Amino acid sequence: MNSAPWEIVIGLEIHTQLATHSKIFSGAATAYGAQPNTQACAVDLGMPGVLPVLNQDAVNKAITFGLAIEAEIAPYSVFARKNYFYPDLPKGYQISQLEHPIVGKGYLDIDLDGESKRIGITRAHLEEDAGKSLHENFHGLSGIDLNRAGTPLLEIVSEPDLRSAKEAVAYMRKLHELVRYLEICDGNMQEGSFRCDANVSVRPAGQTTLGTRTEIKNINSFKFVEKAINYEVERQIEIIENGGRIIQETRLYDANKDETRSMRSKEEANDYRYFPDPDLLPVTIDEQLKAQLKAALPELPAAKKQRFQAQYQLDHDAAHALTSSRAMADYFEEVVKHTTLDAKLCANWLTGDLTAALNKADLDIQDSPVSAARIAELLQRISDQTISGKIAKQVFDTLWQHPNSTADTIIAEQGLKQITDSGAIEAIIDKIIADNPDQVEQYRSGKDKVFAFFVGQVMKAMQGKANPAEVNKMLIAKLTP
Amino acid sequence: MHTKTIKQLAEGLRAGTFSSVELTQHFLTRIEKFHALNAFITVTQEHALTAAKQADKRLAEGNAPLLTGIPFAHKDIFCTHGIKTSCGSKMLDNFIAPYNATVVDKLHHAGAVMLGKLNMDEFAMGSSNENSFYGAAHNPWHENVVPGGSSGGSAAAVAAGLAVCATGTDTGGSIRQPAAFCGITGLKPSYGRVSRYGMIAYASSLDQGGPMARSAEDAAILLQAMAGFDEKDSTSINEPVPDYSRHLTESLQGLKIGLPKEFFQHGLNNQIAQDIDNALNEYRKLGATIIELSMPTLTMAIPAYYVLASAECSSNLSRYDGVRFGHRCEHPADLTDLYLRSRAEGFGSEVKRRILMGTYALSAGYYDAYYLKAQKIRRLISDDFQHALTQVDVIMSPVTPSHAFTLGEKTADPVHMYLEDLYTIAINLAGLPAMSIPIGLSADTPEAPKLPVGLQLIGAYFSEAKLLNIAHAYQQVTNWHQLIPTGFE
Amino acid sequence: MLLTTNDVKKIAYLARLGIEDHDLEAFTHDLSNMLNLMTQMNSINTDEVEPMAHPLPQSQRLRADNVTETNQREHFQHLAPHVEDGVYLVPKVIE
Structure with a gap:
């Protein structure tokens, strides 16, 4: 890859499922792997008339994360509705946070070949997860499973501080390690507990303004993050070097083909019409709760x-x-x-x-x-x-x-106890010295390396059970003329 | 029996003068007889008779709560487990609610007997009941006149004696305006006083359920059973509920009544202005003094309300997508077609207009100019009320600029219809409690029928008991609330 | 008029509301009138005003993290227009 004159700029948005027992706005279970729609209650299904009530533990876990990255915890944070239609989004809006996220600016230090680099974290906000669309075996239709709908997520947004796919992976690993340390997320990537979207752009080295970025959605392993970013960087550079322009768009990484492709369905009119959710009041976090959670930090x-x-x-x-x-x-x-x-x-x-x-x-x-x-x-x-x-x-x-x-x-x-009986060891040593006069001669003429040969022979004869220190001591005594 | 108060009926039930089953049957018969009024969307006859039997048993055992055995009805916006809950919409014509609203549970536990579900403007959007998928309910005072909206079915049913009392909801006047048009007593509580859980949302930050009854005394009893903290509603207020009946008879001596001059300007029907003057005179006789107020931001209430309510509704109604419940179009070609057609077929014109308006007001580039601006005006209006209510105990005003209008009169121009809400919607923006009580009847002329007039009482947060006291005092010295429309005696 | 039929088409799509061509004019007219009404708000200066989202200045109450709901899938899916094997069916979702 000819990336010498290009600088790569990457920011990651990581969705961590918070390890609560119940959902962020309902009392339904969050356990993974249940039969479809058996953990989707009236609130999760967006039934007419239902209302959300916020889970204390989701808030605590978000604060815990914020404290661990030395971020400001918002004394006042607000839930907003992100409006769009999608069959796995039951209410036609996702309850998320826009203007007043619960966790503000923080940072994470990553190790790169022994060097430390500080990566800025712009914010982290609470939101509800969507359900899942299933595409198999429904005679050309899609099936909707809403068990996951309403599972609490903490979306952690990094600054565009990452300069290579390798750095991105290092950051992601570090974050993965942290959320597991804090026990706020089980980190299970196969089950989707820790998912990554990558914002990728390139610019000529030295340029200060950012290039047009693309967002690669839902890359769910460290390996794929690296591959997806590398593919995307190459794709963008190739387009620009051929005189083309990067289109700001959402792309999907296809692991089978090792390529990213445009997700046109998500492209039309990205107007989410955010506004404060009138069903939820502002969340206020007092110093006492913060102090309590800080004291409990591992x-x-x-x-x-x-x-x-x-x-x-x-x-x-x-x-x-x-x-x-x-x-x-x-x-x-x-x-x-x-x-x-x-x-x-x-x-x-x-x-x-x-x-x-x-x-x-x-x-x-x-x-x-x-x-x-x-x-x-x-x-x-x-x-x-x-x-x-x-x-x-x-x-x-x-x-x-x-x-x-x-x-x-x-x-x-197995009779593996070490033999420290010097008589038994001595007998073996005497035999080996007698059987190998040439080596004895070599050792005595100053070839120290032969010593290892004698140790090996003794150990072999004693099936490794001889006390090595004892063997050494006796060998030196016997071999020294 | 249908002209008696809750207290009188409760006494009759306890004295064994009649049973709840007899009482319930009496109302069911009337519902059947006056079914042309179109007040009910669903009549739950069997359910009602079963509940009445249980009530009679509970009464016989003693210690039954006051509402035990009293027949009432719910606005069809409250989810009732196992019973169709349409919200006046084709979208939910097939919707059998899978759970009970908190208010429904509360009234059930209070022993009240539900007769059925009442007609309403679709998703509570409207001021005339003409936006109901089931056709408009009629005003018992005249069949060609609207009962008001959106709780038009509730007002019509109570006025016509088809139920002792009814629940309603009020987002911009939907309890008070139909109460005024039908000559009954309606109360919109402080925002957060009555749980919204299971009350199908129109505009979440404005919606509030409340009682509609034949008197302040009855409204106090019904509110008592509806109000209270609910952990399922984050916006519900964790404050103790006072005994609303206890303060009804307190003296009004020294009461300070404020009149915002902006509510008595152009556009107010002369005869209504006269009726209000007469009512104020009654209050003076009861010991009150009248103070004129100026609340200039009130004139901005209509535009601010329609931005905020539309915005919230556009989002609240996104869940009706034909996937998990409600109307679904036939043979959708693809996902987009499923959405477009299910929603086009399921919603009526007014709902569509408000969804479109709200979508526009929230969309990129317009949010600040419309939504944010409206939220700021909301603050100014609220501040205006807070300030005024430090000077007076209660604010009084008209409920509507004119008497109930004829069916079809205002349907051609939606904006014209919005102006009907002039005096009521500012109160929802501020979240305050307010009542409508009957204070007069229009003159009987060959051109226009005799129609009721309402007076609005607006109080500070959680002053429901005070408002009921003020309303009750008036009803002790007047009999407007006891008038019964011709044909429904 | 403040809006064109094209504007209304775009908004309608955003709101996933199918509108027949012959209704488009009427909606455009009505929405323009509504917007006219709303632009009255501009007559008041609100520069220093804090927006108000809720009538009462309360904070969000938090619930304990307990599982309180049980499986009611069949009960809820009775209401659904099209289900199979416990999932809701929709026309193919294309990503």
């Missing part, structure tokens, strides 16, 4: 990362990996609490073997078959030298297969 990822580095002497990468989710960080701290093994080694275990096993099984840390307590027991056996790190990996594999077992049981059943 430790945020950035602070936690810093603390992990300081408290556990972890390097940046390890601290970063362990704080990528609140569950992982909690898991780590649970392990460290129950073992005397060095925290750094614990971290290696979690970011290494455990993460690899989780990835292979496509599991989140919350769903790990091996609990933090079990891992701690295992690591404790390294710490007290019952087993070596190498044997521990073997124990871990067994533990993963049999999560109800324990490290001690596996060590005992």
